[in-house]
Every structure is written in structure tokens, then in C-alpha cells.
Amino acid sequence: AQSVAQPEDQVNVAEGNPLTVKCTYSVSGNPYLFWYVQYPNRGLQFLLKYITGDNLVKGSYGFEAEFNKSQTSFHLKKPSALVSDSALYFCAVISGNTGKLIFGQGTTLQVKP
Amino acid sequence: DAGITQSPRHKVTETGTPVTLRCHQTENHRYMYWYRQDPGHGLRLIHYSYGVKDTDKGEVSDGYSVSRSKTEDFLLTLESATSSQTSVYFCAISSGQSSYNEQFFGPGTRLTVL
Numbered sequence: 330a331q332s333v334a335q336p337e338d339q340v341n342v343a344e345g346n347p348l349t350v351k352c353t354y355s356v357s358g359n360p361y362l363f364w365y366v367q368y369p370n371r372g373l374q375f376l377l378k379y380i381t382g383d384n385l386v387k388g389s390y391g392f393e394a395e396f397n398k399s400q401t402s403f404h405l406k407k408p409s410a411l412v413s414d415s416a417l418y419f420c421a422v423i424s425g426n427t428g429k430l431i432f433g434q435g436t437t438l439q440v441k442p
Numbered sequence: 443d444a445g446i447t448q449s450p451r452h453k454v455t456e457t458g459t460p461v462t463l464r465c466h467q468t469e470n471h472r473y474m475y476w477y478r479q480d481p482g483h484g485l486r487l488i489h490y491s492y493g494v495k496d497t498d499k500g501e502v503s504d505g506y507s508v509s510r511s512k513t514e515d516f517l518l519t520l521e522s523a524t525s526s527q528t529s530v531y532f533c534a535i536s537s538g539q540s541s542y543n544e545q546f547f548g549p550g551t552r553l554t555v556l
Contacts, residue, residue: 333484361542363544363545365547371549371550372532372547372548372549372550373485373532373534373547374547375544375545375546378544380542419484419485423541423542428541428542429487429490429500429541430475430487430545431487432484432485432486433484434482434483434484435484
């Protein structure tokens with residue numbers, strides 16, 4: 330079965346510190362990996378994606394993510410967190426075999442001043 | 443927001459009544475999707491469309507039907523609403539003409555079934 334796991338319901342970090350939001354996946358075929366962010370009472374916004382190529386991908390608002398095939402992970406990172414980064418973050422994967430997007434359950438990021 | 447609108451934005455209805463949610467896009471995208479968002483579940487795919495009159499089921503399709511008679515409109519119908527269908531519903535499109543591209547989401551519809 331295809332799935333995405335975000336092992337942390339919430340991540341707390343101080344402003345200015347680096348942040349990591351974890352994601353692991355299980356799919357058949359080549360994975361297409363995505364990160365989305367959702368601010369309160371808003372729709373989801375696309376942050377970045379990995380299709381192929383360089384394992385480190387850069388996206389919007391200074392975020393980046395590292396694809397690790399051997400660990401089947403795609404962790405979201407940012408070198409210096411901002412209070413305005415506080416939001417709900419979703420990892421998602423499209424299986425190369427199905428073309429359907431599967432979401433993790435989401436991780437709430439709380440950045441404190 | 444890739445020109446996606448949803449209507450209504452909020453709705454309260456009673457158990458057993460039919461409900462139709464509308465998704466409208468202005469950029470001629472081929473693929474359109476309906477998801478529901480519930481705490482602890484992320485977003486789950488209800489139905490999707492890969493062209494006019496071409497639709498297929500997603501992960502949680504029971505109790506829902508869809509129609510797409512025009513490229514720009516994708517309708518989600520709850521035949522007989524139940525309390526378990528209380529949720530936030532999001533419409534999405536896939537950028538370009540491929541289902542493997544990033545998706546862009548509408549603002550959502552909050553549905554409450556009493």
C-alpha cells in the first residue's frame with residue numbers, strides 16, 4: 330500500500346534556529362514528492378517538489394527539502410525559522426504508477442519569538 | 443491561487459439532504475480533484491476528473507458523486523448528507539496537462555451536517 334508518514338504532530342522551534350519537518354514515504358514506482366503549507370483558514374500552498382535530479386530541492390520562502398532514496402525520506406528544512414513560518418505542513422507523494430496524490434497527516438510547526 | 447474558486451464557502455445542512463459543491467477554474471486545466479480534510483487524516487481524495495465527462499473514484503468516494511460537463515466546472519454532490527461528511531472540502535487542479543505535476547488548491551468549503 331502506498332503511504333506517507335509524518336511522525337511528528339507538532340514541531341516547536343525558536344525563531345532564528347534551523348527547522349526540520351520529517352516525512353517518509355512508501356510507494357511503488359518512482360516517487361514524485363511535494364511539500365505544502367496551510368495557514369489558518371486557508372487552502373494549501375505549494376512549497377516545493379522533487380521529481381528527479383539533485384536530491385536537494387529549493388522552494389518558496391527559503392524552504393528546502395532533501396530526498397533520500399535509501400531512507401525513503403523527504404524532510405523539509407529551513408536554515409533560520411521565522412515566526413511567520415508557523416503553520417500546518419503537509420508532505421505528499423504521487424506514485425509513478427497511479428498519478429494520485431497521497432498526503433501525510435500533517436505537522437504543525439510552531440515558531441516562537 | 444491558479445484561478446480556482448469554490449462555492450459556497452460555508453454551508454450548514456441537515457442529515458439526509460442533498461448538497462452540491464462547485465469548483466470553478468479559469469485556466470483550462472485538464473485534471474481537477476476533490477479532497478476532504480479532517481483532523482489527523484490530512485487530505486483524502488474523493489474523486490477526480492481527467493477531462494470533460496471523464497471522472498474516477500478516489501480513496502473515500504462512498505456517498506459522493508461528481509460531474510464535469512465543462513472544462514471549467516467540477517461539481518461534487520453528497521447524495522444524502524450524513525454527519526460523517528462534516529468536513530472541509532478542497533478542490534484542486536494539476537498544473538499543466540499532467541497528473542504528475544504539482545496541484546494548486548482552492549480556498550475550501552466548510553460543510554457542517556447537523
